Amino acid sequence: MAGKRVDDQEDSRAALGEAKRIxxxxxxxxxxxxxxxxxxxLCIFMRTREHVSTEDLYSLVKTHDPAIGYTxxxxxxxxxxxxxxxxxxxxxxxxxxxxxxLNRRTHHHxxxxxxxxxxxxxxxxxxxVQQRIGREFFFTPARHTFQIYGTCEAxxxxxxxxx
Amino acid sequence: MAGKRVDDQEDSRAALGEAKRIxxxxxxxxxxxxxxxxxxxLCIFMRTREHVSTEDLYSLVKTHDPAIGYTxxxxxxxxxxxxxxxxxxxxxxxxxxxxxxLNRRTHHHxxxxxxxxxxxxxxxxxxxVQQRIGREFFFTPARHTFQIYGTCEAxxxxxxxxx
DNA sequence: ATTGCTGCAAACGATTTGCATGAGG
DNA sequence: CCTCATGCAAATCGTTTGCAGCAAT
Numbered sequence: 309m310a311g312k313r314v315d316d317q318e319d320s321r322a323a324l325g326e327a328k329r330i331x332x333x334x335x336x337x338x339x340x341x342x343x344x345x346x347x348x349x350l351c352i353f354m355r356t357r358e359h360v361s362t363e364d365l366y367s368l369v370k371t372h373d374p375a376i377g378y379t380x381x382x383x384x385x386x387x388x389x390x391x392x393x394x395x396x397x398x399x400x401x402x403x404x405x406x407x408x409x410l411n412r413r414t415h416h417h418x419x420x421x422x423x424x425x426x427x428x429x430x431x432x433x434x435x436x437v438q439q440r441i442g443r444e445f446f447f448t449p450a451r452h453t454f455q456i457y458g459t460c461e462a463x464x465x466x467x468x469x470x471x
Numbered sequence: 472m473a474g475k476r477v478d479d480q481e482d483s484r485a486a487l488g489e490a491k492r493i494x495x496x497x498x499x500x501x502x503x504x505x506x507x508x509x510x511x512x513l514c515i516f517m518r519t520r521e522h523v524s525t526e527d528l529y530s531l532v533k534t535h536d537p538a539i540g541y542t543x544x545x546x547x548x549x550x551x552x553x554x555x556x557x558x559x560x561x562x563x564x565x566x567x568x569x570x571x572x573l574n575r576r577t578h579h580h581x582x583x584x585x586x587x588x589x590x591x592x593x594x595x596x597x598x599x600v601q602q603r604i605g606r607e608f609f610f611t612p613a614r615h616t617f618q619i620y621g622t623c624e625a626x627x628x629x630x631x632x633x634x
Numbered sequence: 635a636t637t638g639c640t641g642c643a644a645a646c647g648a649t650t651t652g653c654a655t656g657a658g659g
Numbered sequence: 660c661c662t663c664a665t666g667c668a669a670a671t672c673g674t675t676t677g678c679a680g681c682a683a684t
Contacts, residue, residue, distance in 0.1 A: 341682080342683075342684095343682075345639080346639085376640085377642070379642080380641070382675080383639090403672095429604050429607070429608065431604065442619065445590055447581055447622065447623055450584070450620055452618060453618050456604060456610070456614075458614075459610065459611045464611055504658050506663090506665080508664080543665060545650080565647075565674090566647095
């Protein structure tokens with residue numbers, strides 16, 4: 309019950325360490341090599357909150373090391389997804405987004421179609437549905453995607469009832 | 472309880488009539504015009520089962536009238552979606568798919584990542600979650616997307632346990 | 635040394651738009 | 660007649676790949 313700020317910092321430090329270890333093992337398993345660029349991308353990715361597009365992350369990485377190219381970020385994210393460090397968030401607007409999934413409880417997003425903002429929520433029923441439907445149709449379900457689209461409070465007030 | 476075949480035919484005939492009416496009204500409301508091409512695309516779209524990509528529908532339309540262009544099919548589908556005749560099905564593989572949504576009960580899809588096949592299922596809880604989460608966060612939810620990805624029975628048998 | 639990594643530029647593929655021509659109201 | 664629809668070709672935009680030189684094992 310110490311200061312929340314400090315806990316958060318320690319959490320994310322620990323998470324970064326674990327992430328590095330997981331990536332390292334994944335690379336070793338596939339006979340791939342480590343690199344300074346990949347490390348940098350991982351550090352910066354782990355510092356993000358919510359979800360980032362490849363472009364977003366690329367911009368962040370640029371401020372840290374302008375020499376790193378888009379392709380490197382793109383390939384790093386794929387790699388992170390492969391070893392479970394990142395998972396793709398699908399907002400269905402033509403851009404791929406990722407968030408870090410290390411020790412992250414299953415959650416979903418509700419997206420405002422006016423402002424593009426999104427909020428996270430938890431809905432345990434969804435996992436149950438996945439299991440139930442899988443059983444029912446002899447499927448082995450691996451994952452699901454679920455998003456709600458609508459209008460957030462702020463945007464609803466801006467545009468009163470009828471457009 | 473008459474022959475199912477006949478019922479289906481009559482259902483789809485009636486559905487086509489209603490669809491034409493809805494489209495007509497939608498066009499009138501927006502000051503748009505009718506056209507033979509749009510009618511043709513609608514007829515063929517209403518005959519489809521499951522979901523079609525723009526490309527799929529374009530191919531179907533081609534066999535009926537080779538003069539109709541891709542763009543026309545593309546724009547017709549957007550129009551159908553606008554007036555609620557079609558809704559987009561999102562499999563997240565980079566292609567937009569549509570299915571007709573006229574008098575269609577809410578349903579979802581489970582997609583096999585091996586063979587690309589999909590099955591429809593009903594899960595009423597999903598709508599409930601949408602409402603509940605909306606209320607909880609002062610959102611006005613309009614729609615949602617939900618898909619389950621996994622491996623179907625047939626593909627699981629082809630590739631026994633470990634790849 | 636060998637093999638993977640990087641970053642650029644170019645390829646890709648589905649979607650979307652500009653425009654001249656043709657049809658509907 | 661005026662406006663919208665059509666169909667072609669070209670533009671778009673995010674994603675993905677080929678390749679020459681660099682870095683890690």
